[in-house]
Amino acid sequence: MSTVLNPPPTLRSFRSPTPRSPRLSMLLRSTTLSTAAALPVLTKLQHDCATPLPLLRNIADNMAADMRAGLAVDGGSDLKMILSYVDSLPTGHERGLFYALDLGGTNFRVLRTQLGGRDERVIDTEFEQVSIPQDLMSGTSDELFDFIASALAKFVKKEGGKFVLPNGRSRETGFTFSFPVKQTSIDSGILIKWTKGFSVSGTPGKDIVACLNEAMGRQGLDMRVSALVNDTVATLAGARYWDDDVMVAVILGTGTNACYVESVEAIPKLQGRKSTYGKTIINTEWGAFSNGLPLTEYDRAMDAESINPGEQLYEKTISGMYLGEIVRRVLVRMAETGSLFGKHIPEKLQTPFALGTPNISSMQQDTSEDLEAVGSILYEATGVDSNLDARKMVVEVCDTIAKRGGRLAGAGIVGILQKMEEDSKGVVFGKRMVVAMDGGLYEHYPQYKRYLKNAVAELLGPELSSHVVIEHSKDGSGIGAALLAATNSIYEH
Ligand code: ADP
Numbered sequence: 001m002s003t004v005l006n007p008p009p010t011l012r013s014f015r016s017p018t019p020r021s022p023r024l025s026m027l028l029r030s031t032t033l034s035t036a037a038a039l040p041v042l043t044k045l046q047h048d049c050a051t052p053l054p055l056l057r058n059i060a061d062n063m064a065a066d067m068r069a070g071l072a073v074d075g076g077s078d079l080k081m082i083l084s085y086v087d088s089l090p091t092g093h094e095r096g097l098f099y100a101l102d103l104g105g106t107n108f109r110v111l112r113t114q115l116g117g118r119d120e121r122v123i124d125t126e127f128e129q130v131s132i133p134q135d136l137m138s139g140t141s142d143e144l145f146d147f148i149a150s151a152l153a154k155f156v157k158k159e160g161g162k163f164v165l166p167n168g169r170s171r172e173t174g175f176t177f178s179f180p181v182k183q184t185s186i187d188s189g190i191l192i193k194w195t196k197g198f199s200v201s202g203t204p205g206k207d208i209v210a211c212l213n214e215a216m217g218r219q220g221l222d223m224r225v226s227a228l229v230n231d232t233v234a235t236l237a238g239a240r241y242w243d244d245d246v247m248v249a250v251i252l253g254t255g256t257n258a259c260y261v262e263s264v265e266a267i268p269k270l271q272g273r274k275s276t277y278g279k280t281i282i283n284t285e286w287g288a289f290s291n292g293l294p295l296t297e298y299d300r301a302m303d304a305e306s307i308n309p310g311e312q313l314y315e316k317t318i319s320g321m322y323l324g325e326i327v328r329r330v331l332v333r334m335a336e337t338g339s340l341f342g343k344h345i346p347e348k349l350q351t352p353f354a355l356g357t358p359n360i361s362s363m364q365q366d367t368s369e370d371l372e373a374v375g376s377i378l379y380e381a382t383g384v385d386s387n388l389d390a391r392k393m394v395v396e397v398c399d400t401i402a403k404r405g406g407r408l409a410g411a412g413i414v415g416i417l418q419k420m421e422e423d424s425k426g427v428v429f430g431k432r433m434v435v436a437m438d439g440g441l442y443e444h445y446p447q448y449k450r451y452l453k454n455a456v457a458e459l460l461g462p463e464l465s466s467h468v469v470i471e472h473s474k475d476g477s478g479i480g481a482a483l484l485a486a487t488n489s490i491y492e493h
C-alpha cells in the first residue's frame with residue numbers, strides 16, 4: 001500500500017444530515033449485515049475484468065495492427081491516426097519570445113516564454129488561466145474568439161522584464177486546441193464539431209486559426225498562430241525539449257489519447273507528401289480503440305446510456321471520466337442483489353457519475369484499520385452507510401477497475417512501441433526510449449500508475465523494459481505549444 005494522502009476536501013466538510021451519526025448507524029448495521037451475498041458479484045467482476053498476460057499481449061498486437069490499418073487509409077481502422085503536420089520537434093536551440101494558447105475545456109491558458117537556445121534554455125515563463133463564461137460556450141463564434149483575443153491582448157500588455165520581441169517581428173503563438181479538427185497544415189484546421197459542453201454557433205466547418213487571427217486583428221493585437229496542435233502533440237514537444245529520446249506521449253486525464261514519432265515512409269495515406277525530416281507526429285486518437293477489450297455488463301450499460309454509444313470504448317475503460325462511474329454501477333448491483341449497504345438504496349448512489357475517479361482513488365489510499373476515509377467518502381458521494389466488511393469490498397471493486405484500466409493502458413503503450421519496432425528493427429527496443437505521460441488520472445492515482453508500469457514490464461520482459469522510461473511530463477503541453485510555435489516560426493524559413 002502507498003502512504004496515506006491528505007484527506008480530500010470532501011472529508012473536511014463532511015456533515016451528517018441525519019441526527020444519528022453515520023458511524024453509529026454503520027456500527028448498528030454491521031451486526032445485522034452480511035457482505036456474503038455481494039461476494040458473487042465481486043467474484044464475477046474480477047473474472048470479467050481479468051487481464052492476464054495473454055490478453056494483454058493480444059491488446060498490444062491489436063493496437064499495433066489497428067495503427068497500421070489507420071495509417072494505410074483514412075477510415076481504415078478504429079484509430080484515426082491523424083496527421084499532425086508537426087514534422088520537426090524542438091531541439092533545444094530555439095531562441096526568442098513565443099506565446100501559447102491552450103483551449104481544451106472550461107478554462108483556457110495563455111503563456112509566454114523567452115527561450116535562450118542551448119545554453120540558457122528557458123529564460124523565463126509566465127502564464128495566466130482564464131475561465132470561459134458559461135454563456136460564451138453556447139454563443140456565437142465571434143463572441144467566443146473576441147473574448148479569447150481580448151484576454152490574450154491584456155496578457156500581452158503585461159509583457160516586459162525578460163521578455164523581448166526583436167524589432168520588426170510579429171509575436172507568434174502556438175495554439176493547443178483539444179477538439180476534433182481536420183488539420184490542413186501546421187497552421188490551419190477545420191473544426192469538425194464542438195464537444196465537452198461547447199455548442200458555439202458558426203465555428204464548425206471553419207478554420208479555427210482564421211477565426212482566432214481575425215479576432216486578434218479586431219483587438220489590434222500583433223500576433224499570428226504558427227502552430228495548431230492537439231494536447232498530446234504539445235506534450236510530446238514539451239518533453240522532447242528536455243530529452244531527445246522522447247518518442248511517444250500519452251494523456252490519461254478526463255479522456256485519453258496518444259501520439260508518437262512516425263517515419264513518413266510508414267504512412268501510405270500520405271501519398272507522397274514529403275517531410276523535410278523524414279519523420280512526423282501521428283495523433284493516434286487511441287480512445288476509439290476497441291479490439292479485444294475485456295468488457296463487463298457494467299461497461300456495456302454505461303456505454304449504452306452515454307452520449308456516444310459504441311464509441312471511445314478504450315477511453316471508457318481506462319480514462320478518468322469513467323472509472324468512478326463503473327465502480328458506482330457495480331456498487332448499485334451489490335446493493336440490490338447483496339444488500340451491501342442495508343435495505344435502503346440511496347438516490348445518490350443511483351445517480352450517474354455520483355462517484356468520481358478522484359473518489360475511488362482517495363478510497364484506495366486509506367490505510368486505516370477501520371477504513372474510516374472509505375466510509376466517509378462513500379457516504380459523502382453516494383449517501384450509503386457502510387460497515388467494515390462492505391468497505392473492504394468497495395476497495396476491492398475500486399482496485400479491480402483501476403487494475404484493468406492501468407494494465408490495458410500499459411498494453412496500449414506496448415502496442416505503440418511494438419508497431420514502431422516492427423518498422424525499424426532495433427531502433428526502438430535497442431536503446432533508451434522515453435514515453436512522456438500527463439493527465440490528472442496518471443498523476444494522482446498511484447495504484448493505477450503502478451498497474452500500468454507493471455503491465456509494460458510484464459509484456460516487454462526485464463531486458464527490453466530496462467530501456468523504456470515512462471516519465472511524467474507535468475504541464476509540458478503549455479510550453480510544448482510555444483516550442484512548436486518556435487520550430488514553425490515564419491522567421492526561421
Ligand atoms: P483534462 O483531461 O480535462 O485536460 P486533467 O489532465 O487535469 O484534465 O485530468 C483531470 C481528470 O483526472 C479528472 O477528470 C479525473 O478523472 C482525473 N483525476 C483528477 N484527480 C484525480 C485523483 N486524485 N485520482 C484519480 N484521478 C484523478
Ligand code: MG
Binds near residue numbers: 104231253439
Ligand atoms: Mg488536458
